[in-house]
Amino acid sequence: MKKEQVVNCQFSVWYPIFKKYTIKSLILPLPQNVIDYLLDDGTLVVSGSDHNTQQTHTNNSDSDAEEDIQWSDDETTSTVTAPEFPEFTSKVLEAINALGGRVFPKLNWSAPRDANWIALNSSLQCHSLSDIFLLFKSSDFITHDLTQPFLHCSDQDSPDPVFNYELVLRKWSELIPGGEFRCFVKENKLIAISQRDYTQYYHHILKQEEQICQAIQEFFSQHIQYKFLDEDFVFDVYRDSQGRVWLIDLNPFGEVTDSLLFSWEELTSGGEIAHQQEGPAFRYTNSEVTVQPSPCLSYRIPRDFVDLSTGEDAYKLIDFLKLTKSQQEESEEEEEEEENAPQ
Template identity: 40%
Template sequence: MKEEEVNRCQIQEWYPKFKSVSIKTQIHELPESFIQYLLDDSGPFLLPVSISNDDALPNRIHNPEEEEDYQVSEGSGDESEQPLPPPSFPELELKIKESIKSLGGSVFPKLNWSAPKDSAWISTIGTLQCTTFSEITLLLRASDSLIHDLCHAYDSCTDKSLSRPPSFFLALRKWYPSLQPEMEFRCFVWGQNLVGISQREVTTFYPVLLEKKSNIEWLIRQFYEDQVRLKFESENYTFDVYVTKDERIKVLDFNPWGAFTLPLLFNWEELEQNTGEEGEQVDFRIVESQCGVRPGMKTAVPYDYLDTSSGSGWDQFLRNADEELQQQIRSSEAGG
């Protein structure tokens, strides 16, 4: 993997090319002071003071009684030290407030590559839906998975020369409460050929996909040929799509091949062995029964960080699950 391949998958790079076939998004370059705020873990967990008086955790984050624990008592020898003022980013907050309004009042945030999925639990509604600057900041500040974007984006690059990108961006994406998780799919491109498609939400069995599988595959293949193949310049990569009720395809994201990207119902080796020559059937995998459900992503650590490499405990677990599924399929076919 090259640095340029990773860079192409940044949302501020790909979104302008695919704006017409993606979901509505507003993108803001973040000041370096805000990035340092996200990285700072030396003091108390404080949200920025909101110029709109919007607090993601009212009476909690800025509660003076709780902040007493961080104040220096008299006679400690540090009398000269004064508590630092809470952070504030008024210009950024105003821009974000305008974007939220233009996107219908609700958004979900994403940095260059990643969304703070691991911190959804801390929001008042348990999702990434945000209506204020404070709610967005809370999700970003509480996320461990965003450390990948901030510090480790190029760790898997063979030509690594950067420790981080020169600039970070915040993408605010329109929140659609009616989106159905079973209609999201990850597509795998190897040598500019679509070689695989996987159900994105692998923790649930959706019977409706058994009925729609052939049609969904055709829709995605046509979309790749018409909208993606000639526009995205990498040879090997993945992209996520959503299939709407009226059978339109929306691009949700692009990711590098391998590294921190999850292969979901595949492994990278078998995907690379699939030549995916034009005219051949793409390997499209869905969870075909309750026995095929994969382990939940809501684990003690972000699912993207789980060690699923060859020989790991998770790798063996997933292989056993695959073997059990194949045995069930063979038994079903023999009985039929």
């Protein structure tokens, strides 16, 4: 996977090519001060006056409405005021309204799928800029886009391509997870198809395996094949209840993209998967016995617990051991006092 391939998979690059076959979307340039805010650990939710924020302030007490939102950093004992972006907020709200009032947000490449747990409805559906920022600032996927989008590229010695960050707002659509599939293309040939939500068993996929595979192959040959800038890439599709196929996303053909029910070793071994049969290999969870936990569940664990369990942060481990020892000593002292207490 080369850096150029990653650049070609930006939403604003492929969307104009396949606009007729995907969900209606709007693209807004991401100002530098917004990027800085998203990367700042000192604040979480913007204090901007978008529609939802105004409504929330009205319902709170007068004293709460008058106060600026401030956050305290225990380590530096400094106070940070959440920033406001009036011009950008206005453009975002205008775009959200143009898309029906509900949107699915993402950056150039990634959506904050690992952060849906923090939303009140556990959904990526957003109605305001505050909703979007809450998800973005809680997402490792978004941080990856902003800090190291070319991390897994093989041409690390070459300079990073110049590109501009953008906020992508997609019209909200209720997609049934069992209808999503990831397709792997090598040398402009569809070599593999994987169930997108492989952690669940969907009976209809087992019953309609042949129809699903045929529909995706036809969609690929009619609308996707030879039309993208690269010959190796990954694309996600959705097959609706009427059997129609829609393009959802495009991704680089490489480790930065989840290979789901395949391994990248299989997919990159000269197209051997495709040579084993006439059409692409199609894999899906074929029984409830093989159901697995979602890989995004790990993002719900507080970082401190992850550091403790892996030993990545020695200071946290030392503090934890000191705290445990202190609690044990207190418990022993209480037991001694109870034993020595007059009967």
